[in-house]
Amino acid sequence: MGERYLKSVRLLAECLQGFERFVAEPVRRHGLTHPQFDIIATLGNTPGMTYKELGERTLITKGTLTGVIDRLEQKGLVERARNCDDKRSFLVRLTADGESLFRNVFPAVVAHGKQLFADYGDGDFEQLDHALRRLRTRLDAPGLVTPGGHVPADEG
Amino acid sequence: MGERYLKSVRLLAECLQGFERFVAEPVRRHGLTHPQFDIIATLGNTPGMTYKELGERTLITKGTLTGVIDRLEQKGLVERARNCDDKRSFLVRLTADGESLFRNVFPAVVAHGKQLFADYGDGDFEQLDHALRRLRTRLDAPGLVTPGGHVPADEG
């Protein structure tokens, strides 16, 4: 109603929600939630990552992250390792089981999701990515005004 | 890693999450969660809607929907009205307060989010929508195979 962009955002939401629903089955089949899977996927093929890094990549705040990591640790999929450089922080990394899950589940989920893009050519991906990157750039941009009239940076 | 489409999906997620975060402030400022706001926005400018319709539009399952509607009803923003045609169902509709909230909050949130698209022209929206619509079409398409090798329709 009114604003042109709302249609686009709804489309965006429908696409992502639809994709996540589509992919939820194989994820949950392995006892993972979306955030948990996101963590596993993010940690895969890395030597580990601090909470801060993980939080930035997955957009999960630190308080929440502790809980998510806790559950993954209980399942034996990740472990905390002391960070020698800075003893305040840990490196979170996949255990052997986590690695194995990553290698088994991740490709399965990926292959499953791939069906949605079966008829995509390079040009199609380019178009999609181009349009999305443009939007993301705006999201990263400074100078956006919050409802109170402040810029976000003023509020931390 | 490996699959081309993952990059696009991550972009998609970053865009939507980023947008929702950006817009979360004004939404929460009015005591609403995202699903709640989604309901209010969906009901706005309509004579009301059944649970089924609401669920389809917002992708919230019926069990969850009851809770969301309950909370909105407690806040006095929506009400249930008997559906004369089919006494099993209700129409959910905005109360006067809900209407007023819709008229006040919705435009504010919309205006806030609009900043992200400040430099978008018609062509830019076209491109974005085109790319997204294409993906959504695939999500609606039948014949997608689930991990077990079934088509979804077989599993109900």
Next chain:
DNA sequence: TATTGTTATACTCTATAACTATA
């Protein structure tokens, strides 16, 4: 003093399945 991660609180969403009342 600032930062990293933890803990505690309280709420909301979610999936699932059994249940009721209508159809």
Next chain:
DNA sequence: TATAGTTATAGAGTATAACAATA
């Protein structure tokens, strides 16, 4: 029998703020 919505259960994510250890 099937459908619309409710209830119950159990788990998970979220924001927030106070906190400990380290920088």
